[in-house]
Amino acid sequence: MSLIRMSSPHVYKSNTTSNVMRLVLIATLPGITALTVFFGWGTLIQILWAGVLALAFEATILKLRHRPPGLYLRDGSALVTALLLAVAIPPFAPWWVTAVGVFVAIVIAKQLYGGLGQNPFNPAMVAYALLLISFPVEMTRWTAPFALNGDGWPIASFVDTLGAIFGSAESLWYDSFTGATPLDELRHRGGLTTEEAWRQSQVLSVGIGAWYAVSAAWLMGGIFLLYRKIITWHAPLSMLLALMICAGMFYGFDPDNYASPFFHLGTGATMLAAFFIITDPVSSATSNRGRIIFGASIGILIFIIRTWGNYPDGVAFAVLLMNLAAPFIDLYSQPRSYGHTTANKGRGGKA
C-alpha cells in the first residue's frame, strides 16, 4: 500500500478550463438572443463564422507550435474569444473583417504570446481595436434596431443577411437596415443639448430600448456567472460603479452636455465588458483588491474616452490600456500572506 502525499486543499471541486469556458458560453446565450431579436440574424452568422475560423486558426497554429491541437482545442477558449469578438463587431460586417479579426485575436494576440494563460492582452479586444482603426467604415456600420424600420418584426431575412456578409461589396441594400448607435448619435449631436438630441433623434427616443434590453441580457448572463462562481464581483462592480459615479457627477452638474449614468450603463459594450471581458482571468489583475483597482480604472477610462475621445465607445481601448497596467497593479496589490504583519508590496518587497 502506498501513501500518496497530497497538499491542501483536500476538498476541491474540479473546475477545468473547458468547464469554465462552457459556462461562459452558456452565459452569453441571453445576450446573443437579445442581439438577434433586436438587430437581426447578422450576429448569429458572425458567431458561427468566427467560431469556425477560430478553431481552424487555433488548430493550425498549434500544429505549427508542435502542441497537441486536440487537447487545447477542447478547452473552448478559442470559441469564447471568437464569440466575444463576433458580438462586438457590427452584424452586417463583411466576412473578411471577421476573418482578419479572428486571425489577429487567435494567432497574434493569443498564440504568438504563448497561448492561453500567456497573453498579456485580451485577444478579442486586441482584434476589435485593430479592426476599428483599420476599417472605420465597416466597423461603424451598426444595424438599427428593428423598431425603427416599421411595424411587426422587420429584420433582414436570414438569406439576405448571409448575402450581405459573404456577398460582394456592391450589395449595399442593407444600408436601409443600418444606422448610428445611441453613443454615435450623442457624440455627433452638434450644438444640441442632451435633451434636444434625445427628442430629435429616432435612435435615442424610439430605439434606445433595444440597447437597454441587450445590456440587460448581458447583465443576466453576468449574474449567472457570478452565481456559478466563475467570476468574482470585484472587477464588474467596481467598473460599473466607477462609470456610474463619473457619469453621475458630470450629469449632475451639467445635464445639458453630458449623458445620464443610466445611459452609460445601458448602451455600448458596458455590460458585455463588465462581466465577460474584464473578468478574463489571464489579462486582468489577480488579487481581489487588484481587481477592484483594475475594474474601477477601466470604468473611468471608458467614461473619459466616450466623453472626450475620438471614438464613440472606448471599451476596447480602456481594457487594453488597463491590461498593460495589470502586472503593475498586481505588484502593488498583493494581499498580506499568512504569518506576515504587512503585505509585500512593490518591487523591493516594501510598500
Added chain:
Amino acid sequence: MSVDYRKITLDGLWHNNPALVQLLGLCPLLAVTASVVNALGLGIASTLVLVSSNLTVSLFRKLVPETVRLPIFVMIIASFVTAIELVMQALTYELYLILGIFIPLIVTNCAIMGRADAFAVKNPVRASVLDGFMMGVGFTLVLVLLGGLREVLGTGVLFGNMHLLFGETARSWELTLFDNYPGFLFAILPPGAFVGLGLMIALKNVFDARLERRRRAQSSPIDNAPSKRVRVTG
C-alpha cells in the same frame, strides 16, 4: 592582419544584420517604412552615410585619441548626413519632404555609430568601406522588405510613387495587386511596423535554427540538440 571579406559581407547581410540582429536604427526603420519608395530612399541615404563615415573613421583611426573618439565620430557622421541631406534636397526634393526629419536623424542611427566604433576604428580602410557598404545594404534590404510588406497590406499596391526616386519613367512601375482593395490602415500605422518587424525577426530566427540543425546533423549525427546562441551586438 588578414581580413576575411567574405565574413564581413555575410555579417552585414545576414548574421549581424543591423535591423534584424543588432536591432539598431529602429526609429527610422519603424517610422518611414510605410512604402517601398520611402524605405529605399532612407536606406540608400543611410548606406551612403555608413560607407563614408566608415571610410573617414578608418582613415583617421590612428590620429583619433581614444578618450574623445565618440564626439569626433559624431561630427564626422553629422557632416556626411548634412551633405546627403543637401544632395537629396537637390535631386529628390519631394522624397526629401516626405522623409522630413528622418534624414537629419540618420545622425542618431546607432547602426552608423556602432559600426564606426566597433569596426572602422580597428580595421583598415578597404575592410571598413566594405563593412559599411554591406551593413548599409543589409539595413536597406530589411527596410525595403518591410516597406513592401506594409505597402501591399496597407494599400494593395506595390512600388507606388517610385518616380520620387527614379524620375518620371518609374511612374509605370506601380503594381496594383488587388483591385477594389479596401485598405488595411493598421499596416500603414506604426503598430503595423512593429508587428511586421517582429515577424521578420522571427522568420530569420526560424531560418537560422533550421540551418543550424542541418549543419549539426551533418557534422555529428548523435549530438544535434540545439545549443544556446549568443547574440553579439555591435
